Amino acid sequence: MLTLALVLAALQQPAATPPPTPAPALPPQVGDTSPFRRLALPTPTLLREGSGRAGPRYWQQRADYTIRASLDTATHVITGRETIRYSNNSPDTLTYLWLQLDQNIYRANSRGAALNPTDARFAGQGFEGGYTIEYVRALQRFGQAIGRAPLATTVNGTVMRAELDRPLPPGQNVTLELAYRFEVPEHGSDRMGRERFPGGWLYEIAQWYPRLAVYDDVRGWNTEQYLGQGEFYLEYGDFDVTITVPRSFVVAATGTLLNPLEVLTPTERARLAQALKSDTTVAVIAKTEVGQAFTRPVGGAPTRTWHYSAKSVRDVAWAAAPNFIWDASGYNGVLIQSLYPPEANAGWARSTEYARHSIKHYSEKWFRYPYPTAINVAGPVGGMEYPMIVFCGHRAGDRGLFGVTTHELGHQWFPMVVGSNERLYPWMDEGFNSFINIYSGLAFYHDTVGPGRSPAAQWARAAAAGRDQPPILAADRVNPALLGNVEYFKPAAGLYLLRHHIIDDTTRFDRAFREYIRRWAYKHPTPADFFRSMEDALGEDLSWFWRGWFYRTDVIDLAVDSVRVRQDSTGTTTRIFLASPGALPMPVDLRVTLANGSTEDVRLPVEIWWLGNHYVYERKFAADVVKVEIDPGQNFPDVRRENNVWTKP
Ligand SMILES: [Zn+2]
CATH class of the missing domain: 2.60.40 (Immunoglobulin-like)
Structure with a gap:
């Protein structure tokens, strides 16, 4: 009460006379808005360090798969049974798991269908399909059989949540058992599909089994929908896969073929053994032999089961046709293979040469190719990559075929070995891959970059025309018309600019880029890990460049x-x-x-x-x-x- 009375008394005093001169203006009050201010990155931790390394506490989940699948070529239906052994290396107890159901993009009214016009590259041209999941069960817990406990599931578009019947503590594993089927679309978003040739249907099969989503330290479950433009983000593991197809079919798949005695003729086995030691291309099934009965092992059932093993991969894919020309060569113990129908562009006769050059070039320049085989398959898909196997358009030939082959095989390094999140950060696989493709092409054609023709200089035209968006955008948020510019060309041109003209020291750059690959091989790097790792190894603060080039559409005008x-x-x-x-x-x-x-x-x-x-x-x-x-x-x-x-x- 007393206080209030004093205040009221003060307020009732007559106003003081104004000062004779105005108060001086306040000084400017600014923050650090310079393009050189440090880029704000997540706080370093013992999982992801300030040096850009995976730290001593880094962890990563693991998913090992056994898949038993068969293809019915009359109905184009794939029926599969799958076990997933999921190892929880996180510090968290998990009560549910998320799985990717990419085939559900072909459900009527899917989100992807809403985003992509029916005839768009990443749509299904009106096809309606999707997964039928027969069951999801827990088969083993902590390595002990628990007798098929059915798990409740909830499907949300292209992802599915499976409730674990018992919580999965850190350091433990659970084995799930799933049965599923789906009809193979003819046009599968330019990533998979089938095409009828005079010799029969050719299948390119990918995103073809329910796959564990990534649970990581950055975001927990990565449950981005498969919408079409964004690719994948998957855990590493070992795969044991069998694929049953009609006896007349030849299969090519991720991994090592475990039963060549059952599915190949003695002649084919001998030719493959010869090819593995050959620098030049050896015919396994020559054009004149395609489709002939003697190219398939005699007798037995009307179907054949091809058995594969693949280690430390994030995915598997395969192709099958009764009319493949098949040739191969070897590089450093890696079997390089091409399979293409007789109707493919005649340029496919050089596919194995292109593939061998690519695997050799990237191995020698950046990081040794770690897998036993690299396969290029011609078919309806224009260009798509999976571990050890890529699909390139059968109409491509000459420089176009070289370009798509060296690009898709370059993906073996990004994102197959360096496993970034393709749906969130397409520039970390498409961009880095497009960057290494530049040198593969120059080496193959003994070419040099003329004045004003460098990728960096060429980028000026796109930038000046405003055909640009920040590459940091998630894949499905990029304008489809600008996807190539923004996520392939721009990051590649940026790294080229950095290597040749900003750092101006290719040796120093290459050492740093190799270090990034080495540090994050078989791991899950984020953009911050890349930026930090490069700065650490280059000895440069490049905040200004990362921000202007990757986070913004800032232009250069000197x-x-x-x-x-x-x-x-x-x-x-x-x-x-x-x-x-x-x-x-x-x-x-x-x-x-x-x-x-x-x-x-x-x-x-x-x-x-x-x-x-x-x-x-x-x-x-x-x-x-x-x-x-x-x-x-x-x-x-x-x-x-x-x-x-x-x-x-
Ligand atoms: Zn690509």
Whole structure:
């Protein structure tokens, strides 16, 4: 009460007279909005360290599969039984698991169908299908048989939650048993499907069994829907797979064929053994032999079961047809194979040569190919990758076939070995792969990059036209018309720019990029892990580049504003006024031409822009400066080259 009375008394005092002069203006109040401020990344932990390494507490789940599947070529139905041994290496007790049911994208009214017009590349052209799940049971717990306990499930679009009958503690495992079937779509989102050739149906089979979703330290269960444009994110494990097909069919699949005596003829086995030791392509089933009875083992049932084993892979896929031409070669113990119908582009006769070059090139340059085989199959799918096997369009030939083959096989490194989340970060597999493809192509064709033709310089046209989005976008949030630009071309051009013109030291870059692959092989890196690992190994803070190139659509525009001279007792000093009106700063390569006809090349580091986007380069030259040019080699994707040159009036 007393306090209130005093306040009221104070308020009733007459107002003080205003001060004779206004108060001084407050000083500017700003934060660090510079393009050079540190990129905000998740706080480092002992799981994912500040150095970009997986830390001592890093953990990862594991899923080992046994799949028994058969293909009915009359109805195009695949029927499968599957056991998944799921190992919980996380510190968490799990009471439910999530599985990916990608075939459900073909259900009527699926989310993917709503996003993609019927005839779009990643749609099913009106096909309606999806999984029928017969049952999901727990078969074993902690390695002990528990007698088929049925598990309750809930399907949410292309993912399914299975309730565990008992919680799964850390360090323990559970084995699930599933039975399922689905009809193979003819057009399976350009990732799988079938096509009828004169010799019969050719099947390319992928996303063909319920797959465990990834549970990781970053997001828990990764339950992104399969919508079409985004690919996959899967755990590593070992697979034991049998595929039963009509006797006339030849199968190619992820893994090592375990029963060649049952499914191959003695001639084919001998030719494969010869191919494994051959640098050049050896026919296993020659074009003249395709479809003939002697190419299949004699006698027995009307079907044959092909048995495969694959270790440390995140997925398996396969193809089958009665009319494959089959050839092969070897590289360093890896069996390189191609299977294609006689109607494929004649250029497919070089597929194994392209594939062998690709596996050899990437192995020698970045990281040794770890799997026993690499297979290229021609069929309806234009270009799609799975562990050890890729599908490339049968109409492709010559440079087009080389390009798609070396691209799809490059995916063996990203994301098959370095297992990033393709649905969330497509640039980490498509972009990195497109980057390594550049050098595979240059090496195969003994080509070099001419002035102004580098991928980085070519990117300038797309950037100037605004055909750009931030590559950090999740796959299905990218404008389909810009997907190639944003998630393939731009990240590849960015790494090329970094390697050749920002770092300007290919040895230092290659050491860092190899280190990233080595650190994250068979693991699940995030963008932060990549950025940190590269900075750690390169010895550079590249926050400004990662932000402008991968998180934003900032453009590069470097300019020479003017040139002035100053005379004093020490002589004539030339002052070159430079500007960087684009939001993405860059180092500056300057070529200064003097009146005596000589030129001088100067490199200014990116740090010249630390204080703002204007910089004065000041020097004494031997003669008058008559011309100044930024980036005469056209190495940087500068969107406005017309302001790059100053000529003395
Ligand atoms: Zn790709």
